[in-house]
Amino acid sequence: MSFAKILIGSHCKKSISDYLNAIQDKDGTILKKRITDKQTGVSYEPVGHILDTKKDFIVQAFNDEYLKFQNRNKKIIPGQIIIYSRTPKYTM
Numbered sequence: 190m191s192f193a194k195i196l197i198g199s200h201c202k203k204s205i206s207d208y209l210n211a212i213q214d215k216d217g218t219i220l221k222k223r224i225t226d227k228q229t230g231v232s233y234e235p236v237g238h239i240l241d242t243k244k245d246f247i248v249q250a251f252n253d254e255y256l257k258f259q260n261r262n263k264k265i266i267p268g269q270i271i272i273y274s275r276t277p278k279y280t281m
Contacts, residue, residue, distance in 0.1 A: 219237040
């Protein structure tokens, strides 16, 4: 089994904060709590967006491995494969 390393520079404060403060929800997704700014009245989700972007990149970069991971507990009928897609496949 091979592993990939992702390095995040110490100057990427928002990215580091997002990774440290993101919480997994009970369904396996990122828990994104909505808060409201008391001064402006605007509501927003302060955590989880940068982590979402990283996950989407990994799904695209390692698509074959992701499909195997997604189908690890599914019974595959010969000649049929179950495919789940998190994001559309883009070509560059």
